[in-house]
Amino acid sequence: xxxxxxxxxxxxxxxxxxxxxxxxxxxxxxxxxxxxxxxxxxxxxxxxxxxxxxxxxxxxxxxxxxxxxxxxxxxxxxxxxxxxxxxxxxxxxxxxxxxxxxxxxxxxxxxxxxxxxxxxxxxxxxxxxxxxxxxxxxxxxxxxxxxxxxxxxxxxxxxxxxxxxxxxxxxxxxxxxxxxxxxxxxxxxxxxxxxxxxxxxxxxxxxxxxxxxxxxxxxxxxxxxxxxxxxxxxxxxxxxxxxxxxxxxxxxxxxxxxxxxxxxxxxxxxxxxxxxxxxxxxxxxxxxxxxxxxxxxxxxxxxxxxxxxxxxxxxxxxxxxxxxxxxxxxxxxxxxxxxxxxxxxxxxxxxxxxxxxxxxxxxxxxxxxxxxxxxxxxxxxxxxxxxxxxxxxxxxxxxxxxxxxxxxxxxxxxxxxxxxxxxxxxxxxxxxxxxxxxxxxxxxxxxxxxxxxxxxxxxxxxxxxxxxxxxxxxxxxxxxxxxxxxxxxxxxxxxxxxxxxxxxxxxxxxxxxxxxxxxxxxxxxxxxxxxxxxxxxxxxxxxxxxxxxxxxxxxxxxxxxxxxxxxxxxxxxxxxxxxxxxxxxxxxxxxxxxxxxxxxxxxxxxxxxxxxxxxxxxxxxxxxxxxxxxxxxxxxxxxxxxxxxxxxxxxxxxxxxxxxxxxxxxxxxxxxxxxxxxxxxxxxxxxxxxxxxxxxxxxxxxxxxxxxxxxxxxxxxxxxxxxxxxxxxxxx
Numbered sequence: 001x002x003x004x005x006x007x008x009x010x011x012x013x014x015x016x017x018x019x020x021x022x023x024x025x026x027x028x029x030x031x032x033x034x035x036x037x038x039x040x041x042x043x044x045x046x047x048x049x050x051x052x053x054x055x056x057x058x059x060x061x062x063x064x065x066x067x068x069x070x071x072x073x074x075x076x077x078x079x080x081x082x083x084x085x086x087x088x089x090x091x092x093x094x095x096x097x098x099x100x101x102x103x104x105x106x107x108x109x110x111x112x113x114x115x116x117x118x119x120x121x122x123x124x125x126x127x128x129x130x131x132x133x134x135x136x137x138x139x140x141x142x143x144x145x146x147x148x149x150x151x152x153x154x155x156x157x158x159x160x161x162x163x164x165x166x167x168x169x170x171x172x173x174x175x176x177x178x179x180x181x182x183x184x185x186x187x188x189x190x191x192x193x194x195x196x197x198x199x200x201x202x203x204x205x206x207x208x209x210x211x212x213x214x215x216x217x218x219x220x221x222x223x224x225x226x227x228x229x230x231x232x233x234x235x236x237x238x239x240x241x242x243x244x245x246x247x248x249x250x251x252x253x254x255x256x257x258x259x260x261x262x263x264x265x266x267x268x269x270x271x272x273x274x275x276x277x278x279x280x281x282x283x284x285x286x287x288x289x290x291x292x293x294x295x296x297x298x299x300x301x302x303x304x305x306x307x308x309x310x311x312x313x314x315x316x317x318x319x320x321x322x323x324x325x326x327x328x329x330x331x332x333x334x335x336x337x338x339x340x341x342x343x344x345x346x347x348x349x350x351x352x353x354x355x356x357x358x359x360x361x362x363x364x365x366x367x368x369x370x371x372x373x374x375x376x377x378x379x380x381x382x383x384x385x386x387x388x389x390x391x392x393x394x395x396x397x398x399x400x401x402x403x404x405x406x407x408x409x410x411x412x413x414x415x416x417x418x419x420x421x422x423x424x425x426x427x428x429x430x431x432x433x434x435x436x437x438x439x440x441x442x443x444x445x446x447x448x449x450x451x452x453x454x455x456x457x458x459x460x461x462x463x464x465x466x467x468x469x470x471x472x473x474x475x476x477x478x479x480x481x482x483x484x485x486x487x488x489x490x491x492x493x494x495x496x497x498x499x500x501x502x503x504x505x506x507x508x509x510x511x512x513x514x515x516x517x518x519x520x521x522x523x524x525x526x527x528x529x530x531x532x533x534x535x536x537x538x539x540x541x542x543x544x545x546x547x548x549x550x551x552x553x554x555x556x557x558x559x560x561x562x563x564x565x566x567x568x569x570x571x572x573x574x575x576x577x578x579x580x581x582x583x584x585x586x587x588x589x590x591x592x593x594x595x596x597x598x599x600x601x602x603x604x605x606x607x608x609x610x611x612x613x614x615x616x617x618x619x620x621x622x623x624x625x626x627x628x629x630x631x632x633x634x635x636x637x638x639x640x641x642x643x644x645x646x647x648x649x650x651x652x653x654x655x656x657x658x659x660x661x662x663x664x665x666x667x668x669x670x671x672x673x674x675x676x677x678x679x680x681x682x683x684x685x686x687x688x689x690x691x692x693x694x695x696x697x698x699x700x701x702x703x704x705x706x707x708x709x710x711x712x713x714x715x716x717x718x719x720x721x722x723x724x725x726x727x728x729x730x731x732x
Contacts, residue, residue, distance in 0.1 A: 037107070037135040037155040039444065039456070040144055040399050041389055046503045046550045049456045049493030051076075051138040051563045051596065057159070060131060062647050062656045064690045064704030064725060066179065066201055067251075068131075068156060069093050069123040074643040074658055076596045076612040077138055082123075083715040084208045086201060087249035087279040089323055089356070091123045095138055095151030096567065097592045097616030099636040103513055103540075105141060105149040108156050109271060110385075111331055111348040112145070116407020116436070117379045118518040119148055122352065125275025125327035127255040129167070129181050130197045132159040138596070139565065140511030140544045142489035143458045146403065146440045150511040150542045150569075158271060160259045161185030161193040164732075171727035173704075175246075176204040179727075185257075193259045198252075205247040207285060208717040210678050211316050212238035218308040224301030226288040227309070233673040233680045239309040242286040242297070244320040245367075249279040266336035273329045280322030280420070283367050286311075297366070313366035314359075321372060321419055323356030341390050344401075348383040359419040372419025373429065377411035395448035403440040409433065409517045413524075428474050434521035436466040438514075452497040456507075459490040464514055469521035469535060480521055480535045487512040487539055501552035513540040519573060519584050531575075534584045543568045548596075561598040567591065576625045588623035590634055592616060611644040620669070629669035638663045638681075654692040661685045675714075682713035702727045 038048035045052050053075050065071050069091050073080040082091040092101040102119035105112055114121050134156050141149030164186050171179045178201070185195030212230060215237050227241045253275040260268045288311060290296045300310045331348040359365060359372040387401035413430035416422070444458035469480035491509030498504070515537035523533045546565035552558065571586040598612040618634040633639065640663030647656045665681040667673045676682045687709060692702040703726050710722040 035135045035137075036157075037110075037153055038137050039446065040387060040401075041397075041446075046552075047454065047495055047497070048137075049454075049495050049505055049507055051546070051548050051561075053136040053138075055134040055136075057132055059647070060128070060134075062654060062690065062692075063658065064688060064706060066128065067091070067124055068126045068128060068134075071128070071131075071134060072136070072154065073660060074612075074645065075136055076598050076643070077594070077614040077616075077641070078136065079637060079641065079662075081715070083717045084247050085205070085249065085720060086124055086203065086251050086277065087205055087208070087247040088124070089277075089279060089325070090120060093121070093123065093154060094637065095136075095154075096565070097594060097618055097634065097637045098151040098542075098567075098569070099634065102148055102516060103150040105145055105147075105153045106156070107145075107153060108273070108329060109158055109331060109333065110155060111346055111383055112148070112405070113329065113350065114148055115350070115352050115379050116381045116405075116517060117352075117377070117409045118516050119513075122275060122325070122327040122329075124251050124277040125253060125273075125325065126156065127158075127197060127199055127253040127273060127275070129169075129183060129199060130158050130195070130255045130257060132157050138563070139507070139546055140489070140491065140509040140542060142462075142487070142511035143460050143491035143509055144442055144444065146438065146442075146460060146462050146489070147464075147487070147512055147514045147539070150513055150540070158255070158257050159195065160257055160269070161187050161195045163187050165195070167729065167731040169727055169729040171725055173725035174723035175206050177723075177725065178202055191261045193257075195257045197255045199255075200250075200252050202250045203248060204282070205249060206718075206720060207243035207245065208247040209244040209281075209320070210240045210718065211242045211244060211284070211311075212240045212678065213309045213311055213315065215239055215303065215307040215309055218302045218306045222300045222302040222308055223291050224288045224296065224299045224311070226286075226301070228287075229303065231674055231677055233667055233675075233677060235674045237307075239303065239307075241288050241309065241311045242284055242316055244316060245281040245284045247279065247281055249277065251278075252276045262336070264337070266334065268335075269333045271329075271331050271333070273327070275327045276324065278322070278324040281317075281320045284316035284320070286316070298364075312364050314364050314370070317359050317365065317367050317370055317419075319358065321357035321359060322422070323354070324422075325352065325354040327352050341388055344385075344387045344389075346383070346385040348381075350379075350381040350383075352379045353377075354379075355422060357416060357419050357422055367420075370419050372416045374414045374416050374422055374425060375411060376414070377409065377432075380408045382406045397446050398443065399446070400443040401441070403442075404438065406435070406437040407517065408435045409521075430471075430473050430524060431477060432471040432522050432524070434466065434469040434471075434480075434517040436464055436514075436517060436520075438462060438464040454495045454497075456491070456493040456495075458492075459488060462487045462489070462512075462514075466515075466517065466520050466535065469517075469533075471521055471523040471533065473525075478523060480533070483520070483535050483537075485514070485539060487514070487541075501556065503550040504548070506547040508543070508545050511542045511544070513542075513573075515539065515573060528580050530581050532581060532583045537573060537584065538571050538586050540572055540586070541570050543570075557602045559598070559600045561596075563594075563596040565592075565594045565596075567594070574623075574625075585625065587625045588620055588629070590618055590620045592618040592634070606648055606650045608647045610646070612642070614641045615639065623669075626669050632669065632671040633666050635666050635669060638665050640664075652694045654694075655690070657687065657689045659685055659687045678714060678718065679716060680714055681716065682719070684711055684713040684719075686711060686713070686719075698731050700729045702729070 033045040079094040106121040137153040141153040181199040183197035187193040355376040359370040411432040414425040417424040442460035463486040465484035467482040493507035548563035572588040642661035645658035690704040694700040713719040
């Protein structure tokens with residue numbers, strides 16, 4: 001039923017978009033979007049030497065989103081991996097068919113916030129009501145931003161107060177979800193501005209994780225009944241005996257933005273964010289009953305066709321611990337002009353404290369008694385950057401700068417007498433330590449040529465070194481070597497504006513990803529498996545070639561865009577299994593061919609119709625450690641992603657309807673996995689809607705419905721069903 005509805009909705013949206021120019025007369029022109037992330041200087045979006053998108057504050061408010069990554073889920077070529085709502089401990093945003101947050105760089109007001117340990121990003125801990133806009137730059141960004149900018153760069157730009165403002169929002173909905181946010185800002189003497197915001201969200205969650213058991217030949221002694229049959233991603237039959245309980249979560253964010261207008265026209269700002277996420281599981285649920293009809297977590301049962309399954313309490317709590325992550329970010333920013341020279345300086349400090357618990361795998365343990373372990377880690381980063389922009393003439397300018405970053409990581413692992421009590425620590429069992437530092441220098445030349453051509457030539461040099469690496473069980477720690485390496489990242493781009501509303505661009509560029517502290521120094525053991533680090537890793541590299549066009553019609557009320565690209569990923573860092581050992585190596589090479597299409601229509605001042613599509617055809621061309629993967633698609637990225645929707649604002653009503661299609665995703669390197677099961681992914685359309693009513697000025701009420709057609713699906717875990725959220729907001 002859902003698929004039918006989803007197809008009809010897509011047909012309606014596309015039909016409206018195609019027919020809109022026929023009745024688009026006398027509607028206002030869309031304001032030109034400006035981006036700073038594509039060139040590190042202000043630039044009209046269509047004139048940028050890359051495929052870019054800008055998400056405005058107004059567009060964010062039309063969506064039912066509570067985290068930064070959810071804002072991005074409808075953008076072209078973007079894959080958002082948030083599998084369990086705010087309970088997800090490792091959400092990711094990925095660009096251009098490249099798996100992992102460590103291959104997409106996330107900036108907050110121009111400073112990287114990918115952490116120094118694994119390059120993960122604090123997507124749950126960042127604020128959302130304080131965002132002015134988000135800029136997405138697709139394709140390699142290492143020529144300006146250094147490491148991790150392989151798939152692209154995402155820059156979150158926060159708001160600055162212009163006068164007295166205050167806001168309060170309260171909400172509640174499905175799964176006992178409740179949220180509150182408040183903010184207060186003021187501009188004093190037209191010189192000093194300050195804004196303070198707070199956000200909080202809690203949910204009791206839902207059962208995200210089924211408990212499945214293998215099936216064997218029945219013996220005739222089975223007494224249990226209940227559950228249902230499924231398979232794993234290998235296609236082996238399994239029997240679901242229960243779930244691990246409702247996956248609850250909490251998040252908090254406190255954010256501060258300040259600005260001081262300097263006498264000579266410069267700007268000094270001090271910003272800060274503090275965020276915390278906590279998650280865990282309530283008591284597990286069993287689907288089994290004994291001969292007396294009573295629920296039970298242990299015993300054996302038989303299926304109707306004579307197969308046997310067994311269950312014990314430990315099955316229901318395996319890998320179902322709890323955790324907390326606290327993120328602190330401070331930044332100082334100075335914009336100044338000295339004659340023709342524009343200067344920007346940034347200082348940043350970032351601290352992440354993260355702990356999580358695991359239950360002990362061996363023995364028969366249950367939710368109320370199981371011992372476990374606690375991993376407690378701290379990552380700190382210090383950053384500095386100085387950038388200059390200098391015009392060499394009316395049509396020629398240079399942008400250059402120097403950067404520095406240092407990361408420190410320290411983790412201790414303790415035994416716990418009870419896995420759901422992080423304070424029940426006993427002996428320290430394991431440590432991991434490590435640090436690295438980076439130095440970068442970059443230069444970009446922008447030159448306006450005749451015939452409305454603009455040429456961009458740029459390159460960056462990065463040097464880094466890792467040190468103080470130490471890991472292992474207490475008493476038998478291993479000290480590691482101190483590697484160093486460097487990378488040169490060039491990029492050339494040409495933008496042509498042959499007609500007033502036609503923009504063509506082409507570019508070639510190189511990007512890199514340095515090995516993380518985790519990959520260099522984290523050696524540890526889980527059960528019988530030993531995970532080995534590798535201080536001799538080389539950086540991953542990527543060459544990208546692309547061409548694109550932006551075309552506007554009917555006084556810019558219609559926009560069509562297309563981009564085609566070819567990427568070559570080399571020295572990819574992957575895990576190699578040899579018996580009970582897993583090693584981290586540079587082992588593979590892959591190629592990605594991609595096509596991205598966008599369409600947007602504003603037929604009237606109150607209606608916007610939009611749609612986009614991205615195809616990613618990847619192939620592993622060389623992997624001597626895993627020959628079965630050669631010729632197959634890369635794992636964990638969809639082959640196709642489609643988005644479509646409409647936004648409408650009419651008098652005191654604002655409404656949005658947005659759909660997202662995620663195509664086939666492979667989880668096994670030989671592409672033999674079964675989809676639409678736990679541990680895999682579903683090909684699915686998800687439609688979300690939101691209606692906001694503003695009965696009086698400064699007061700609004702909104703109702704949002706996610707997964708409108710209650711689609712059953714898997715994003716590794718069980719996807720959330722239809723859910724509702726009612727909010728009341730007031731602003732002054």
